[in-house]
Structures are given as structure tokens and as C-alpha cells.
Amino acid sequence: MASICVVLEHGRTGISKASLEALGEARRQAGDGQVTAVIIGKGLDEAAALAGRMGADRVLVADDDRFAEFNLEAHEHALSQALVDVKADFLFMPVSTHTRELSSRMAMSLGSGLAVDVTAIEEKEGRLHFTRPIFAGKALETVTLEGRPAIATLRPNLFQPMEEDAGRSADISAIGLSDLEGLRTLVKEAVAAAIDKVPLGEAQIIVSGGRGMKGPENYRILEELAGLLGAAVGASRAAVDAGWRPHADQVGQTGKTVSPVLYIACGISGAIQHLAGMSSSRFIVAINKDPEAPIFKVADYGIVGDLFEVVPLLTEEFRKALG
Amino acid sequence: MKIAVMVKQVADTAARIALLPDGSAVNYEGVQLVLNPYDEFAVEEAIKLKEAGGGEVVLFNLGPDSADEALKTALAMGADRAVVLRDPELGQADASVRAEILAAMIAREEFDIIFCGKQSVDSDTHQVGPAVAEKLGMPAVTFINAFSLEGNKATVSREAEGVAETLEITLPALFTCTKGLNEPRYPSLPGIMQAARKPKEVLSLADLGIQPEAKVKRQGLGSPPPRAEGRMLTGETDEKVKELVRLLRDEAHAI
Numbered sequence: 129m130a131s132i133c134v135v136l137e138h139g140r141t142g143i144s145k146a147s148l149e150a151l152g153e154a155r156r157q158a159g160d161g162q163v164t165a166v167i168i169g170k171g172l173d174e175a176a177a178l179a180g181r182m183g184a185d186r187v188l189v190a191d192d193d194r195f196a197e198f199n200l201e202a203h204e205h206a207l208s209q210a211l212v213d214v215k216a217d218f219l220f221m222p223v224s225t226h227t228r229e230l231s232s233r234m235a236m237s238l239g240s241g242l243a244v245d246v247t248a249i250e251e252k253e254g255r256l257h258f259t260r261p262i263f264a265g266k267a268l269e270t271v272t273l274e275g276r277p278a279i280a281t282l283r284p285n286l287f288q289p290m291e292e293d294a295g296r297s298a299d300i301s302a303i304g305l306s307d308l309e310g311l312r313t314l315v316k317e318a319v320a321a322a323i324d325k326v327p328l329g330e331a332q333i334i335v336s337g338g339r340g341m342k343g344p345e346n347y348r349i350l351e352e353l354a355g356l357l358g359a360a361v362g363a364s365r366a367a368v369d370a371g372w373r374p375h376a377d378q379v380g381q382t383g384k385t386v387s388p389v390l391y392i393a394c395g396i397s398g399a400i401q402h403l404a405g406m407s408s409s410r411f412i413v414a415i416n417k418d419p420e421a422p423i424f425k426v427a428d429y430g431i432v433g434d435l436f437e438v439v440p441l442l443t444e445e446f447r448k449a450l451g
Numbered sequence: 452m453k454i455a456v457m458v459k460q461v462a463d464t465a466a467r468i469a470l471l472p473d474g475s476a477v478n479y480e481g482v483q484l485v486l487n488p489y490d491e492f493a494v495e496e497a498i499k500l501k502e503a504g505g506g507e508v509v510l511f512n513l514g515p516d517s518a519d520e521a522l523k524t525a526l527a528m529g530a531d532r533a534v535v536l537r538d539p540e541l542g543q544a545d546a547s548v549r550a551e552i553l554a555a556m557i558a559r560e561e562f563d564i565i566f567c568g569k570q571s572v573d574s575d576t577h578q579v580g581p582a583v584a585e586k587l588g589m590p591a592v593t594f595i596n597a598f599s600l601e602g603n604k605a606t607v608s609r610e611a612e613g614v615a616e617t618l619e620i621t622l623p624a625l626f627t628c629t630k631g632l633n634e635p636r637y638p639s640l641p642g643i644m645q646a647a648r649k650p651k652e653v654l655s656l657a658d659l660g661i662q663p664e665a666k667v668k669r670q671g672l673g674s675p676p677p678r679a680e681g682r683m684l685t686g687e688t689d690e691k692v693k694e695l696v697r698l699l700r701d702e703a704h705a706i
Contacts, residue, residue: 139614228577233581235666239666241547266674266675268672271669273667312589312590333705389705424681425681437688441692
């Protein structure tokens with residue numbers, strides 16, 4: 129049985145959903161082995177208790193003002209200290225901007241293998257095999273990892289969290305930290321976007337617009353639909369290159385690769401590099417004027433029509449359906 | 452200001468990626484190879500800094516002989532010279548191996564700043580930048596979309612899961628660059644003419660005195676499962692929309 133350590137990301141709204149998914153997968157893969165959650169942040173009592181109810185046997189916390197915002201140097205120090213205590217075979221993290229940095233540095237300092245953006249984990253002959261997309265999903269590779277703990281970052285929306293069990297609890301203890309002097313990184317400002325804005329990478333539903341949107345002002349109709357569904361708004365490269373949307377919203381091989389439950393593509397023709405970034409979505413809806421658009425080849429449901437007519441009707445219909 | 456830029460040659464994002472018939476590797480035959488798109492932002496930022504305050508921009512590249520083409524693009528944009536290690540196997544080695552080699556190549560000189568793209572659009576690990584910084588014992592910030600310099604401190608911005616961050620870093624440091632940082636220039640004709648004459652130092656693993664071991668072992672390679680044939684909805688627009696909502700709710704359970 130493997131012993132698995134999981135880094136849970138703690139932000140303004142508590143532990144991220146993707147973190148609980150990674151914890152759930154760690155619990156499944158560990159079997160009877162020990163699952164240790166590591167939480168680094170500020171004000172973590174509730175989060176630590178939740179980790180216990182969601183599958184952790186043990187929770188190590190670094191709860192301190194210095195961790196209120198993510199500081200790579202400080203977080204790396206805390207995680208390294210935590211790992212001194214835990215003899216883990218694997219270290220799991222949810223995929224995020226911060227864990228991309230943290231996992232890469234940790235893998236180098238530990239001399240361990242790292243698999244990022246993992247979409248499936250399978251045990252074969254006593255070893256864990258990790259599957260991850262390469263070329264933004266145009267191909268998939270399956271790898272095994274050397275070193276202990278070997279590290280994997282798990283993509284959001286693909287793994288299931290455990291059911292919360294009120295009767296479960298974990299041993300909670302603090303990570304021993306040194307002074308953390310001489311940090312060369314200073315977080316000057318961290319401004320959260322509107323609290324109701326769903327990050328693209330974690331969104332369960334994405335409403336995305338392309339060249340067919342004709343201009344930045346027209347994204348209002350997508351935002352209205354997204355607001356109703358609790359969805360994030362994405363964009364194609366054409367729309368970003370035209371300056372209609374920020375690059376952070378770009379879906380595709382030179383933007384973000386996403387795997388939501390539902391991807392609604394509006395006025396997106398479906399260039400290869402865009403399809404690579406969203407083809408692993410569970411359901412794809414395409415709305416496009418051109419019946420020959422390549423996006424229809426990957427869509428589960430297609431509507432040929434004028435998006436300026438279809439999208440407002442769709443918003444109306446969803447409003448009725450969701451009552 | 453001495454600036455290192457790590458660059459990689461990759462398959463163009465417009466390329467279809469197929470596997471060799473035996474499934475052992477990606478078939479690069481006929482695939483257009485280009486400078487990694489994110490590395491263009493790294494090269495541009497380095498050249499802008501040099502133009503503003505003087506200094507030198509040195510490219511570092513690991514890959515097969517064909518990678519000279521990508522290097523030529525970066526040199527033509529305005530980089531001063533290149534240090535390369537040519538090995539067809541190592542170019543596709545796991546990210547920790549590549550990071551260890553690149554770190555050893557860079558460590559032969561002292562740099563104030565290291566730039567690279569936030570990811571290479573082939574292996575997509577986002578790993579090499581921060582791993583090189585770890586090896587060299589310097590701070591790193593990834594995904595930067597704004598950069599400014601004052602003395603030995605850099606102020607950078609990035610977006611992380613809906614949070615706009617501004618960080619101040621003491622140099623030397625490494626930064627990985629994303630779209631929005633700048634508008635990469637097109638190589639000028641004189642730039643292209645000069646590129647061929649710029650110095651290129653070729654190193655071997657023996658020169659570096661290292662023999663990195665792979666930490667990631669590939670067990671298999673596959674193509675993504677094809678998506679099931681979709682359904683085109685028919686009828687008047689309002690009928691199509693009603694049917695779509697019904698399907699998403701009752702059949703797909705997606706809402």
C-alpha cells in the first residue's frame with residue numbers, strides 16, 4: 129500500500145475543489161496506506177478539519193501570516209519541512225499556476241520524477257502508471273516515476289472527491305518551520321478578480337467565443353449565459369489576438385487546456401490548436417453559422433445558426449429549465 | 452545586464468500530431484518545426500532589456516541539429532550568441548534531465564536574468580524553467596505578463612487562478628514568459644543576414660561533466676480516443692435551442 133502526501137491549496141474561499149479531488153484520488157490509490165494532507169496558508173483550522181472528513185489520515189499545517197499569499201520560496205520551504213516528517217511514496221497536487229512552480233522545484237530538489245496534468249492513474253504490477261496529455265492533448269503518454277516521493281499534479285474535474293464523512297477526523301499537527309529570512313521574492317499585491325468569476329482551469333462549464341463574436345462588446349451575451357450557469361468565459365486565439373479578450377481567457381494549445389463537463393463553443397470554427405485545448409471536455413456544444421466548421425466534428429450537439437440569435441434564446445431556455 | 456534565454460524547437464501548433472506505426476514515438480516526418488511560441492516572448496523581453504540598458508543576450512538550446520533553424524530565428528531577432536548541446540535523444544528526454552543539462556550549460560557563466568517560455572508546446576510540462584532555477588539556487592516566477600526593472604530588483608505581474616499578482620524579485624532570477632508580455636518582433640532582413648555569423652558554442656555532456664538520469668519512464672504513447680459522432684439539431688432555431696437544453700439536462704446530465 130502506498131503512502132501518499134497531498135498538497136491542498138487554500139485560497140480566499142477555503143480549500144480548492146481541485147485539491148479535494150486530488151485528496152480523493154490519493155485516498156483511493158493509497159488503499160490502506162496513509163494519506164497525509166499538507167496545507168500551507170493562513171487561518172487553516174476549518175480547512176484541516178475538512179481534510180480529515182474528506183479522506184486524510186494526517187494533516188500537516190503551516191498556518192502563518194507569511195503564507196497568507198502564495199510565495200514560492202516560503203511555500204517550498206514549508207513543504208520541504210513537511211516531507212522530512214512524512215515518508216511518502218507519492219506527492220499529489222492539484223494543477224494550478226502555483227503548483228506548477230512548486231512541483232517543478234520540489235522534483236528537482238528531491239531528485240524525483242514528476243508527471244504534470246495527469247488525467248488518469250492506474251496501478252499495474254504494483255506500480256502507479258500516470259497518463260497525461262502532450263501536444264495539448266493531440267497525444268497521450270503514460271509514464272512511471274522514479275524517486276520518492278515521486279510527484280504528480282492532477283488536472284481538475286477528472287477525479288472524484290470522497291464523500292464528506294462527519295465521523296472521520298485526522299491527526300492535525302503543525303509543520304516545524306525555520307525563520308524564513310532572506311526571501312528574495314516579495315508578493316506586493318494579489319488582487320482577486322470578482323469573487324463570482326470562475327477560473328477557467330477549474331470551471332465545470334465553459335462558454336467560449338471566437339471570431340464569430342465580431343467584437344469585444346458582444347461577449348456580454350456569453351457573460352450573461354455564463355453567469356446563469358456558474359460558468360467561466362473562454363475565448364479562441366483569434367478573439368485574443370484581436371484584443372477582444374485577455375490572454376488568460378484563451379483556450380487552446382497556446383492558451384489553456386481545459387476539461388470541463390460542458391464546453392459551449394460560440395462562433396469558433398475549430399482550428400487544430402483550439403481543438404487540442406478542449407477536446408477532452410465531457411460534452412461539447414457547437415454553435416456556428418458554417419455547417420462545415422471543424423468544431424462540429426468534435427461536438428456532441430451542434431446547432432447551425434446565428435449565435436446572436438441562438439445564444440440569447442439559449443440563456444432564456446436555461447433560465448426556464450433551471451427554474 | 453547579462454541575460455540568458457532558453458529556447459526550444461517544437462512542432463508548429465497547427466500541425467497534426469501522429470505516432471509512428473509502432474506507436475513508440477511521435478512521427479515528426481513532414482511536421483513543420485518552429486521556435487516554441489512562448490520562447491518568442493522570452494527572446495523579445497531579453498532584447499528589449501538589452502536595448503534599454505545594454506548588455507548581452509545569450510541563447511541556450513538543447514536538441515537535434517535541426518534546432519539550429521529555431522536558433523536562427525532568435526538570433527535574427529537580436530540575440531548575440533548561442534550555446535548549444537546537440538543530441539537527438541536528449542531533446543526529447545524528460546524535463547528533469549533537460550533542466551539539469553540546461554542548468555549546467557548556464558552555470559558556466561554568470562547571468563543576472565534567465566528568461567524562457569512558460570511551457571514548450573510539445574511536452575507541455577511547464578517544468579524546465581522552475582527546475583533550472585532550483586538547480587541554480589535562484590528565485591523564479593512563472594507565467595509573467597509584465598516585467599520592469601529597477602536596480603537589482605524586478606517587478607513582474609501574472610494571473611494565477613483569477614488572482615492578479617504583482618511580485619518583486621531580487622536578481623539573479625528566472626522568469627517564464629507568457630502571451631501579453633510583449634509583441635515579439637519579426638526578424639529584420641539585416642538581422643537574418645547577421646544571424647548566420649553570430650557565435651555558436653557547441654558543448655557535449657562530457658564538457659559539462661554530468662550524466663543525468665531519467666526520472667520519468669515512458670511506458671506507452673497513444674492517440675486520444677476519438678469522440679463519438681455528434682448530433683446536429685434540426686428545426687427552427689427555437690426548437691433547436693429547446694431540444695439542446697432538454698438533451699443537456701436529461702441525456703447528458705451536464706446541467
